[in-house]
Amino acid sequence: MASGHLVWVGFIDGLLPVVGSVKEAVEWVLAVAADKKALADEKLKVINGRLGQKGKYDKSSRSSSGYASDSSTSSSSSTSRFSSGQAAMDVASVPDTNLKDFIIEVGKGKVRPPTGGPPVRSKTDQKKMQDTRETTLRKILRINQNFQLNDPLADDGKRSRRGEHVINNGVISFYHKVVDDFMKATHIPNTLGVESPLDNDTRVAIQNDLIAHFDEDELYINANALIYGEYSRVLKQALTNWLAAETQEVVGDVNRFVQAMNEEEAYVDWLARDKYIGNQNARRVRVETTRGQVVNMFTNWQQYFQAAKTGINTIFGQGQ
Known part of the structure; x- marks a missing residue:
């Protein structure tokens, strides 16, 4: 192949490169490796049509997956024997002069393919x-x-x-937002002055200290945003019900959600936590100390919210 030409590159299991001058041929090998027969047949038809050799593969040898193999592809169909059945179907066009460096870098997970997708994992x-x-x-x-x-x-x-917070930043303003949103729903200004029950050191630790920074080649998924978002939504609704009417059933609901919140550590981003701590015991202690303060904040919800409830009852002429 002449230097400077473009070739197509795909990866099996994110590690084994498949290289060829025909895009569909590379995609065919990936389909075989992933055991996707329908897709493999479709790519094979395209190849046959392009080469004007329809039927040539009907008599060719079969791979272990049962598909026709073609020696013109730069990666043997035998790769399917070494695959776990996972193959990225996206392929990238790369100058053959940069092919070696591209494969090495992608294999290390340091760059992402030029298709604009995420790093190969x-x-x-x-x-x-x-x-x-x-x-x-x-x-x-x-x-x-x-x-x-x-x-x-x-x-x-x-x-x-800014990095990723080990403990969700939302816990700092959670109590205030519950009361503030409750008052907004009544169209009465919130003059209750509800503050976060967390002390200043804990707030500073959550906001500024317990933060992990991930490089592009490091795996990171912001799953905690989804978890904490759902937990805070459910707990906020239960607390709103309690502010409106304190019943034994509502108290039970709040306690149940709070217990789940603490037991599941719904406010802790465990990927960020593990990255932040590494093998440093001092950081582990700092995380656990801060988490303990958050546990206490949610556990003692009734104590902290009682002042707000008293103020609300007074505003609505329901003083006890």
Whole structure:
């Protein structure tokens, strides 16, 4: 092949490169490796049509997956024997002069293919993504059995400049927002002055200190935004009901949601936590100390909210 020509590159299991001068040929090998017969047949028809050799493959040898093999493709169909059945169907056009560096860099996960997609992930990372999806769904179903995980929860490769909070920043303003939104619904200004029950050191730790920074080649999925978002929504509704009418049933609902919130650590981003702590015990202690303060904040909800409720009752002429 003359230097400077474009070739097509795909990856099996995010690691094994498949290279060829014909895009459909590369896609065919990937389809064979992924055991996608219909797609493989479709790509094979395109190849046959382009080469004007329809029927040539009917008599050719068969791979272990049962598809016709073609030696003109730069990667042998035998790759399917070494695949776990996972193959990225996206292929990238790369100058053959840069092919070696491209494969090495993508294999290390340091660059993303020029298709604009996320970095190619190893089988270990793919397993971690699946575990993250399952954990996210399990946590949310505990408080909302009708929840459906529509978000693919995949790593899009985008990274926040500020980093990722180990403990969700929303816990700091949670109490204030519950009361503020309750008052807004009544169209009465909120003059109750509800503050966060967290002390200043804890607030500073959550906002500024307990933060992890991920590089593009490191796996990160912001699953906690979904988990905490759903938990805070459900708990906020229960607390709103309590502010409106304190009943034994409502108190039971709040306690149940608070217990789940704390047991599931719904406000902790475990990927950011593990990244932040690393192997430093001092950081582990700092995270646990801060988390303990958040646990106390939610556990003692009735104590903290009683002042707000007294003020609300006074405003509405329901003083006790």
